[in-house]
Structure formats: structure tokens, C-alpha cells
Amino acid sequence: MPLADPAGSASSGGSGGEGGSSGAAPACAPADLGTEGHQAANHPPGTGTGAMVVGFKNTSGNACTLQGFPTVAAAGMTRPDLNRPLAVTRTGSASPVRLAPGHTAWVKLTFVQVQGEADGYCVSGAEPQTYPTLIVGLPGAGRHQVQLEDARNIAACDDKVTVTPVSESKPS
Numbered sequence: 001m002p003l004a005d006p007a008g009s010a011s012s013g014g015s016g017g018e019g020g021s022s023g024a025a026p027a028c029a030p031a032d033l034g035t036e037g038h039q040a041a042n043h044p045p046g047t048g049t050g051a052m053v054v055g056f057k058n059t060s061g062n063a064c065t066l067q068g069f070p071t072v073a074a075a076g077m078t079r080p081d082l083n084r085p086l087a088v089t090r091t092g093s094a095s096p097v098r099l100a101p102g103h104t105a106w107v108k109l110t111f112v113q114v115q116g117e118a119d120g121y122c123v124s125g126a127e128p129q130t131y132p133t134l135i136v137g138l139p140g141a142g143r144h145q146v147q148l149e150d151a152r153n154i155a156a157c158d159d160k161v162t163v164t165p166v167s168e169s170k171p172s
Contacts, residue, residue, distance in 0.1 A: 025098050028064035030142025033057065036104075037134075037146040041172045046113030047120050048128065048155035053171055054107050054136050054146050058099040066105045066166045067096040068139040074159070075133040075145055083135055087160045094165035107136070108164045108171040111156035122157035130155050138166060 034057040043050025069090045076082025097105045114120035114128045122128055130153040137143035
């Protein structure tokens with residue numbers, strides 16, 4: 001579900017990309033993208049979500065380009081003014097991903113893991129947080145509300161997340 005994009009733009013230069021052909025394509029517009037969220041197979045040990053893989057599918061009839069690192073916020077339960085931004089640490093390097101119609105680009109979000117059983121605990125001493133959905137933004141491509149495919153809450157500590165740049169390869 002795309003949300004208004006307050007600022008930012010993506011590079012319009014393309015480089016092959018998933019299902020793409022060479023040549024430039026404009027930045028993907030928020031309305032051109034559908035999203036999906038899955039718990040990542042590889043995640044830190046603990047009882048929380050650990051890591052989430054988010055896919056951005058080109059639902060338009062034209063190729064478009066995504067680039068950069070996502071922003072992440074805990075969704076404010078139908079009130080955008082209550083969205084809580086998470087502190088983002090970037091890993092890897094960003095390059096443009098050209099998306100053909102129907103193809104998907106990916107990012108991976110790795111959270112500070114909840115430890116223990118039942119309600120769990122944070123190693124830092126903070127209270128564990130649960131988020132029913134996240135707001136994941138991409139430069140120039142809007143902000144999108146994403147939840148895990150099985151509708152479970154995302155459990156994490158410290159309001160921190162490590163993110164990968166947009167990639168044509170699905171991370172594990």
C-alpha cells in the first residue's frame with residue numbers, strides 16, 4: 001500500500017536488473033509498486049522476528065528503476081502522525097535496479113533480536129516492541145505499509161534496524 005512520499009528521488013539510470021533490458025527507465029512511482037514481507041531464513045538468534053525480507057513488485061506496464069536504502073518506521077496504527085522511525089544502519093552499496101513489469105526488487109531488514117521466552121527481553125534492558133506493520137520507504141518510490149505474510153507481529157528491540165540496499169536478488 002503506497003503512502004505519500006515526502007521527499008527524495010531515485011536515479012533513473014538503469015543497469016540490467018531483474019527481467020530488465022539495458023537502457024534507462026524512470027524511477028518507480030509509489031503507485032507502480034506492490035509489496036510483500038517474509039521472515040528471513042537467515043536471522044540472528046533469539047525469539048523475535050530477527051530479520052524480514054521485503055519485496056517491491058513492479059505492477060505497472062512499464063519498466064522502472066529503484067535505487068538506494070530503505071527508511072523504516074513502526075506503523076502508527078492507522079495514524080501516520082504516530083509512525084515511529086527506527087534508527088537505520090546501512091550495509092552494502094547501492095546501485096540502480098531496473099524492474100521490468102511484474103518483476104520484484106528486494107531489501108532485507110535485520111532487527112535487534114528479542115531474547116528469552118514468553119514476553120522476552122532486550123539485552124540492552126529496553127522493553128521489547130511489537131509492530132503489526134512497518135512503513136518502508138525507498139528514495140523517490142514512496143513509503144509502503146508492509147506486514148509479514150502470515151500477519152504475525154514483528155518483535156524487536158531498541159528501535160534499530162540494519163538494512164540492505166535494493167537488490168535484484170532475493171536475500172535469505
